Amino acid sequence: MVVTNNSPMTLLAGLCILEDEGLALEVARDLKRQLDGLPVRFYFKASFDKANRTSIESYRGPGMTEGLRILEHVKRETGLPLCVDFHEPSQAERVAEVADVLQVPAFLCRQTDMISAGVSAVLRRGGRLNVKKGQFLSPLDMRNVVEKARAVQNKSGVAPDDDWLAITERGTSFGYNSLIVDMSGFKTVQSFGVPVIYDATHSVQIPGAAPGGRSTGGRREALEVLARAAMAAGADGLFFECHPDPARARSDGPNALPLRHAGAFVRNMIAIRDAARALPGLDLA
Secondary structure, three states: OOOOOOOOEEEEEEOOOOOOHHHHHHHHHHHHHHHOOOOEEEEEEOOOOOOOOOOOOOOOOOOHHHHHHHHHHHHHHHOOOEEEEOOOHHHHHHHHOOOOEEEEOHHHOOOHHHHHHHHHHHHHHOOEEEEEOOOOOOHHHHHHHHHHHHHHHHHHOOOOOOOOEEEEEOOEEEOOOEEEOOOOHHHHHHOOOOOEEEEOOHHHEEOOOOHHHOOOEEOHHHHHHHHHHHHHOOOOEEEEEEEOOHHHOOOOHHHOEEHHHHHHHHHHHHHHHHHHHHOOOOOOO
């Protein structure tokens, strides 16, 4: 991994789930406008399916065929590169035709077939693979995931860019439904030779905490303070989901960032990241 003080921040931001084509275009265009001129490598993120909704009655998205059509349209209209989840190994190749960053969801991060399919798909197209750390794993456990990915890459004989693989931290379960972010974990994951991205919105989720226990709750009020801490702790990138009206979002509204704050939020995170990187480290070994 090559990360310098002048490296632009990797930013994955957008909708939790595709609700309709108009909203996807609205959010992508607004994010592009708010982030214009900032030193970030921005990928618009949206999911065509949420396979792990709390209730079987919850909205899951438009599905892969329609979802990828919408995302291809957003990409053409805005010129933005995309970050897209896939949920089964058989989906990797098709999704990688559209996505610039192929993403393995947290609950599937240990599935060898998912990692193998994702690595193979991005290497064929010069893309990037982002693996979200499961809530059931410690940062140290991600070493095995990184080693799986590298084994597939080595076998392929392809020599990709240094940052073709990234890990995203989104907290670890503590008790039944609380997520805790171990700030020392960023350095742990970086020691495996991969950049680590902080997921600001999923880290403040409270699974099953919405009224009736049939959807996810969240502590949006904690979003900014944890993201500031993650930037100071050395995170290489930032992930967040946003919505023009979080109260009406069809998935993960309680922890979504209001869209109007996206630009200011990212500017604050860049300032903290840059300040932390400018400070000399202490030799405490």
